[in-house]
Amino acid sequence: METTEDLMGKEAIDKIAKLLANNKLAMMATKLDSMPFSVCPMTTQEIDSNGKLWFFTGKDSEHYRELQKDKRLHLTYANQGDQEYLSIYGKAKITENRQKIDELWSSFLEVWFSGKDDPNLALLCVTIEDAYYWDQKHNKAVTIFKMAKSAITGEKSDTNDQGTLNIK
Template identity: 25%
Template sequence: MTTKHDQFWNIIAGIPACMVTTEDGDYIRARPMAPFVNKDARTIQFVTDDDSAKIEEMLLNRNLCLSFADTKTMQFASVSGKARMTEDKQLIKKLWGPYCDVFFPGGPDSVSVITLDASRAEYWDNDKNKLLLAFEVTKAYFGDHGPDLGENAKLDL
């Protein structure tokens, strides 16, 4: 794995929620979910209700896109790949946490796990503090060039 690949996985591992985008017929739908990021396996997993529309949409079209944003640090990432679903009870037990008790009152028997096998990604990594960011934006406003907000990379995973 390259340094850029490591940077991508480190960025998304530090963001507690992302938008999961699926196709719903002629529409594109996105909803917030809590990702479980596994850098070594190059996967991102989500616990979801067994009867979730996401599962039905994913079974019709396995392509998913995830969008991550941390506006405090100005770090952003997007990742695409193929999704798969499992009802593996050991995996559900491994991922189950206190938030699951809140969002899934039916307990572990009422959920499935969606796994995204990541294939393409892009990230924007800010390497500046808030003062330097403000300076870059101000400089761009009065200048002829956009602000330098840090590194941007597109990756094949």
């Protein structure tokens, strides 16, 4: 059995931050008007206090060029180990804000960029327009036990939360 819990404002931002704490890897889909979508993995750098998501990107990437034409994107996160899932639809703004680059920069990014002054470096700032989550209430062992008990007894078991996340 699922419990629907729709969250708004700061509660929604806090829930997204909690879901991203253990899983910053998203699959980002662009070119949403054509099939197949263009999809690539992206690492979330931050969800800020306003609920905006931040990513580093290369100006030479396909998704960078696509987002210059159409700002819409879809992000999906899956943390299978903790049974946490998040779907986000939003719009990206491309920026080269030096202060934000300095704030978010990590030496791990040098795998893709030659430092924070790399002329190919840019940031994506995603404004969330629609989000939905699925989250197990209990750890995996408890969830499996509850599901097995439900299968044996026929009683419904409350194993996860789900709902919309509205940050506006």
